Amino acid sequence: PNTPLDGAFNIAERIRSNVTRLKIPHKTSTVSNTVTLSDGIVSLIPSSQDNPSRLVTLADKALYEAKALGRNQSVQGL
Numbered sequence: 001p002n003t004p005l006d007g008a009f010n011i012a013e014r015i016r017s018n019v020t021r022l023k024i025p026h027k028t029s030t031v032s033n034t035v036t037l038s039d040g041i042v043s044l045i046p047s048s049q050d051n052p053s054r055l056v057t058l059a060d061k062a063l064y065e066a067k068a069l070g071r072n073q074s075v076q077g078l
Contacts, residue, residue: 005041008042008043009041009074012041012074013074016039016073016074019036020034020036022035031071032071036071037072038071038074038075039062039063039066039073039074040058040059040060040061040064040065040066040074040075041059041062041075041076041077042055042058042078044058044078058078059077063075
């Protein structure tokens with residue numbers, strides 16, 4: 001809350017980077033030998049036309065873009 005998009009992105013990148021550095025084994029993955037994190041980051045100022053599901057939908061689209069780009073990354077939506 002009360003965080004602009006660039007601030008939210010920086011926080012997400014720090015978290016993602018820390019998860020990567022932990023090198024947690026992921027033996028059942030077909031993508032990576034270690035646990036990785038993909039994020040979809042969105043920030044908006046609510047209006048009377050918005051509802052919470054819009055925010056979730058936008059974040060979900062950004063998450064799928066991160067996965068499509070190769071995973072283990074953060075992508076900013078909208």
